[in-house]
Amino acid sequence: MKQKLIHLLKESLDICFERGVLETRDIPSIEIEATKEEAHGDYATNVAMVLASLMKMNPRKIASLIVENILDNDGILEKVEIAGPGFINFFMKDILWVTLLEEVNDRNDTYGTSALGANKRVQVEFVSANPTGPLHIGHARGAVIGDVIANILKACSFSVSKEYYINDAGNQMNNLGKSVLLRYLELLGIHIEYPEECYQGQYIVDLAGEIIEKYGTRYKDNGSDDNIRFFTEYAAASILDGIKKDLEDFGVVFDCFFSEKTLYQNNGVEKLLHELGKKGYVYNDGATLWFKTTDFGDEKDRVVVRENGEPTYFAADIAYHKNKYERGFDTVIDIWGADHHGYVPRMYAGIQAIGKDKGALQVVLVQLVSLLRDGKPVAMSTRAGEFVTLGEVVAEVGKDASRYNFLMRRSHSHLDFDLELAKKQSNENPVYYVQYAHARISSILRTAQERGYAIPEYKDINVNLLNLPEELALIKTIDRFPELVEGSAQALEPHRITFFCNDLASLFHSYYNKNRVVSDDAELTKARLFLVKCIGIVLRNALRLLGVSAPDRM
RNA sequence: GCGCCCAUAGCUCAGCUGGAUAGAGUGUCGGACUACGAAUCCGAAGGUCGAAGGUUCGAAUCCUUCUGGGCGCGCCA
Numbered sequence: 060m061k062q063k064l065i066h067l068l069k070e071s072l073d074i075c076f077e078r079g080v081l082e083t084r085d086i087p088s089i090e091i092e093a094t095k096e097e098a099h100g101d102y103a104t105n106v107a108m109v110l111a112s113l114m115k116m117n118p119r120k121i122a123s124l125i126v127e128n129i130l131d132n133d134g135i136l137e138k139v140e141i142a143g144p145g146f147i148n149f150f151m152k153d154i155l156w157v158t159l160l161e162e163v164n165d166r167n168d169t170y171g172t173s174a175l176g177a178n179k180r181v182q183v184e185f186v187s188a189n190p191t192g193p194l195h196i197g198h199a200r201g202a203v204i205g206d207v208i209a210n211i212l213k214a215c216s217f218s219v220s221k222e223y224y225i226n227d228a229g230n231q232m233n234n235l236g237k238s239v240l241l242r243y244l245e246l247l248g249i250h251i252e253y254p255e256e257c258y259q260g261q262y263i264v265d266l267a268g269e270i271i272e273k274y275g276t277r278y279k280d281n282g283s284d285d286n287i288r289f290f291t292e293y294a295a296a297s298i299l300d301g302i303k304k305d306l307e308d309f310g311v312v313f314d315c316f317f318s319e320k321t322l323y324q325n326n327g328v329e330k331l332l333h334e335l336g337k338k339g340y341v342y343n344d345g346a347t348l349w350f351k352t353t354d355f356g357d358e359k360d361r362v363v364v365r366e367n368g369e370p371t372y373f374a375a376d377i378a379y380h381k382n383k384y385e386r387g388f389d390t391v392i393d394i395w396g397a398d399h400h401g402y403v404p405r406m407y408a409g410i411q412a413i414g415k416d417k418g419a420l421q422v423v424l425v426q427l428v429s430l431l432r433d434g435k436p437v438a439m440s441t442r443a444g445e446f447v448t449l450g451e452v453v454a455e456v457g458k459d460a461s462r463y464n465f466l467m468r469r470s471h472s473h474l475d476f477d478l479e480l481a482k483k484q485s486n487e488n489p490v491y492y493v494q495y496a497h498a499r500i501s502s503i504l505r506t507a508q509e510r511g512y513a514i515p516e517y518k519d520i521n522v523n524l525l526n527l528p529e530e531l532a533l534i535k536t537i538d539r540f541p542e543l544v545e546g547s548a549q550a551l552e553p554h555r556i557t558f559f560c561n562d563l564a565s566l567f568h569s570y571y572n573k574n575r576v577v578s579d580d581a582e583l584t585k586a587r588l589f590l591v592k593c594i595g596i597v598l599r600n601a602l603r604l605l606g607v608s609a610p611d612r613m
Numbered sequence: 614g615c616g617c618c619c620a621u622a623g624c625u626c627a628g629c630u631g632g633a634u635a636g637a638g639u640g641u642c643g644g645a646c647u648a649c650g651a652a653u654c655c656g657a658a659g660g661u662c663g664a665a666g667g668u669u670c671g672a673a674u675c676c677u678u679c680u681g682g683g684c685g686c687g688c689c690a
Binding site for chain 2: 231398502591612
């Protein structure tokens with residue numbers, strides 16, 4: 060619809076230039092937007108005002124010149140008005156909107172998808188928590204946002220891979236192994252001091268118990284490095300399995316789990332340091348190797364090799380990103396907790412140093428979550444190992460409600476997650492509002508069939524019967540959906556889909572309460588059934604993007 | 614001290630990359646089920662968009678300063 064208007068507008072501008080009534084050759088990028096107010100028509104453009112400042116002419120004068128030269132050969136316009144300081148308002152013929160439903164129905168599950176991404180290869184990396192303990196509520200938000208961003212990009216024809224980076228190298232892994240070993244010895248009745256810096260959670264004790272069950276007491280007398288390595292590997296593998304399971308129950312499935320260890324095994328870090336050296340981006344200070352991230356706008360340089368000769372996490376992370384690009388991704392999207400925001404400039408420095416454009420990396424920062432129960436904060440301490448895990452939240456609240464709750468805010472605004480509120484199956488919980496709309500539509504279609512109506516196709520209906528203002532409002536909202544998905548993909552903002560779901564559900568509920576779909580008037584019933592069916596399609600497609608189910612009954 | 618994020622109705626938040634008279638939900642008050650699902654709907658009330666300047670035809674949106682809150686500022690990850 061919008062494209063048709065842009066075409067008309069361009070034609071008119073061309074004619075104006077040719078006739079010499081407008082002088083400027085620099086045609087500003089034509090922007091047409093859907094209006095908020097009905098009185099302003101369906102679409103409006105500001106080109107006249109933009110041209111006015113360029114050419115120093117009266118904007119309303121320009122607007123009228125443009126309007127005079129519009130050639131509406133297909134007759135899609137009801138009327139065109141000039142309003143306010145120089146807006147051109149377009150009123151489309153109502154019937155045009157209704158005919159758009161044919162496409163919705165035909166495309167069904169694929170309505171809302173587009174070719175925007177042109178199969179460009181994108182990787183979305185998210186969660187990436189250390190396998191040193193179960194995921195908690197803080198990870199959950201990043202998990203859903205990453206998952207839904209991936210869904211949205213896929214819908215826009217990006218070729219998307221979802222990846223989890225396993226930080227399984229470094230001393231926190233040693234610490235994990237040591238923790239489990241100590242608990243193991245403790246369970247075997249050996250008196251030990253359990254240090255503060257070891258992992259405190261009950262899950263460490265459980266793991267130790269598991270090892271006793273499977274392997275008995277054979278590690279009792281030997282505190283060698285090999286021993287610790289065994290405990291580390293056992294614990295990490297087991298914890299990672301738990302993480303995968305919790306994510307799966309949450310509806311989050313990854314295409315790839317990438318191990319930091321393999322970077323070292325394949326000399327990725329070494330090669331990277333060599334490359335940085337060759338390009339002159341590093342310098343020595345004693346045994347320490349510094350990377351000149353300030354060359355790329357960072358506030359200070361960063362260490363990549365420690366005094367003890369070991370590379371830093373940052374060095375590995377650059378090597379990891381280099382590896383991503385070597386695997387052929389055009390764009391890499393990292394989803395991080397907002398507490399890592401200070402890390403952003405140095406990561407951009409990293410990818411630029413390996414020759415990538417800044418645009419090849421996009422970092423989405425997700426603000427932290429406060430967990431509440433009945434409005435009161437739930438005490439959590441990672442250090443003491445006391446926290447509500449993702450698995451517990453999903454078990455208590457359910458997948459759909461918890462996902463939806465995480466998607467109701469812009470990712471960079473704080474989020475309160477109230478367990479009791481999220482659990483409530485009432486109007487206080489927006490997820491059910493939307494799902495109820497879908498269930499209600501299914502119910503209407505069932506009722507219609509019981510009364511002998513077939514589910515109509517576009518050819519079965521008289522489009523002129525869908526002429527109520529609320530019907531047109533519904534249809535216009537449905538029509539907006541594909542652009543909404545595209546905008547959401549470009550801005551990496553999944554919450555827009557959530558708000559759309561609420562809007563559409565609201566329009567539908569209102570329509571339903573005011574008007575009867577299934578009646579004795581066969582023609583009218585068919586037309587309305589068709590509309591309702593289309594609403595169902597769009598709700599379903601939108602919810603699918605969010606990874607939330609669209610139930611036929613509740 | 615420096616950097617990033619946030620500040621919009623009593624509360625929780627949107628505001629589509631600068632558009633016209635700033636919108637939802639929730640809460641409060643008042644209404645709607647003998648018809649397709651009341652987990653729904655309709656109506657009322659509710660605002661100096663944190664403050665002050667600036668940019669322009671036009672600012673909640675962009676720039677500067679200030680106030681208040683969150684998070685960072687490791688040779689941790």
